[in-house]
Amino acid sequence: MTDDSRTPEPGEPGSVSDAVTGNWVDRHAPAWTRPYLRLSRADRPIGSWLLLLPCWWGVLLAANADPAGPRWEDAWIFAGCWAGAFLMRAAGCTWNDITDRDIDAGVARTRSRPLPSGQVTVRQALAWMAIQSLIALGILLTFHPVAILLGVISLAPVAVYPFAKRFTWWPQIFLGIAFNWGALLAWAAHAGSLSLPPVLLYFAGMAWTLFYDTIYAHQDKEDDALIGVKSTARLFGDRTGTWLRLFMVASVVLMTAAVITAMVPAGANVLALTLALAGCWAFGWHMVWQLRRLDIDDPDICLRLFRSNRDAGLIPALFLAAALIA
Template sequence: MSQNTSTPEPTGQVADAVSGNWVDTRAPEWTRPYLRLSRADRPIGTWLLLLPCWWGLVLAMLASGRATWFDLWIAVGCAIGAFLMRGAGCTWNDLADRDIDAQVARTQSRPLPSGAVSTKGAFVWLGLQCAVSLGILLTFNWMAIGLGVLSLIPVAIYPFAKRFTWWPQVFLGLAFNWGALLAWSAHSGSLGWPAVALYLAGIAWTLFYDTIYAHQDTEDDALIGVKSTAQLFGERTPSWLRFFLMTTVTLFGVAALMATAERSVLSLVIALGGPWAMGWHLAWQLRCFDADDSPILLKLFRSNRDAGLIPLLFFAIASFV
């Protein structure tokens, strides 16, 4: 475990933030600790929460063969909601983990363990983000509203999962990909099997990218007694990543097949191109994987924004053919 217990830089920058991010360079000074608490200086998490929402919406449009102006609001509302709920989730996670984060070199500089934000201030900030998110959710249909409320269950459990299971990434996947179900329902008014397959594909994808991410902290995690798939898999991680890759692509393909059942052959071919191309991106990540190289691990983790955009592009094109 790293013995680095030095205090954060005076600027309050978080150790693994994106260099030159807008929070550290342009946000008003008084907002920065709270925006850092929400990981606004590390936008990849917002993307990873938002992309399943957009997948679900576009796949629902593809399956129904129609698009309305309200779908544009669903897309925008999901984007705002993803930013806010990712921030709320990170705030809740850091409240639960503040003692653990203080013992890990990579997380010591976060606002709560560093003292930049008080516990009371974090709870108030959590409430504000959830309140605005609820306002957006209430503009959707009742099915989507119900699913949005249910999503709080895996969100609430996730920060504690690493204390009782070697598979906390499953709980992260359950929470982060819920938007696939919600956005599908916001468009269609009900759930469908393509949305379920898409949700499961997203969970497999989360297991892939978050296992890569977790390898940054394996030594610290082992010493302080928290669990992860990275520790569980160890040297077998590449084999497990290959399994998650294949599962992701297969389930994406099943979702595309079911959604295009009543569409043209061209739509089917284009839709299937999404998981195929995404699979190649994940295969590149697997080739580059090095469990002992933290900069590479972080780079690969962040590259999943592009991986997730690939099927979205193909689904969108297929929906207009």
């Protein structure tokens, strides 16, 4: 008999090769829940952060652009986005694994995932995806009607993304469309409408996604080439550094424009505006730091730098929060 209560070692049955070492799922979750939590990437929380942070940017920038300032409802938007981002990323990853189960079986880094390794069936995965989606819908229905509509529309890019790598060299664009939708949704949850600043913030997030997910995709470029999966990592090759610098500059410029167009017309004081802009530039500095350490031929470095984008995205969120009280 095997002891299901102990922590799986990397590479043994049940573990996932790119999970965080010593994660809570492997260490503490009941054995029967682990395949489902791994489908949801609960053992790899970085994706939830990358989906959540544009939501926090959106609500914080909307509060900074509101002459009346933040409202008590913003605390619920903040918390609701946190729960919703986890659930929708989990449901999206489950859908991604369902559609990619045959591809994942041919890639060294992903063949240990629950579906290709046989830990769960497709029917079980579909049921798990439905449960997560329904809970997320319950949270969404507490927001402003415009935000609810945006949340429903967001299902389209989520559904398309897993197939993008089959027909385009730019699947990261489809990921960016889906992962940064929260900037629009959270702004609308506060403001009840959309305008230019959240759109600029949304495109800033898309450029950021192209930056970090190209780094991520370099882990799999050899396997992807063998099985015919497309990515910006394969497309750019040795020119990756040049493209990443372009994405970095685009992200910082667009985020700066979003802050200016949101806060200047609202009459923000000099200190608040300076703090918000400093957050944009510090965000860019973090991406410069990543570029200086990047080795596209070292999968371990690529993974570490990809994960560091949680800290990159927290920087503008913290500065926007500071601007609210300046």
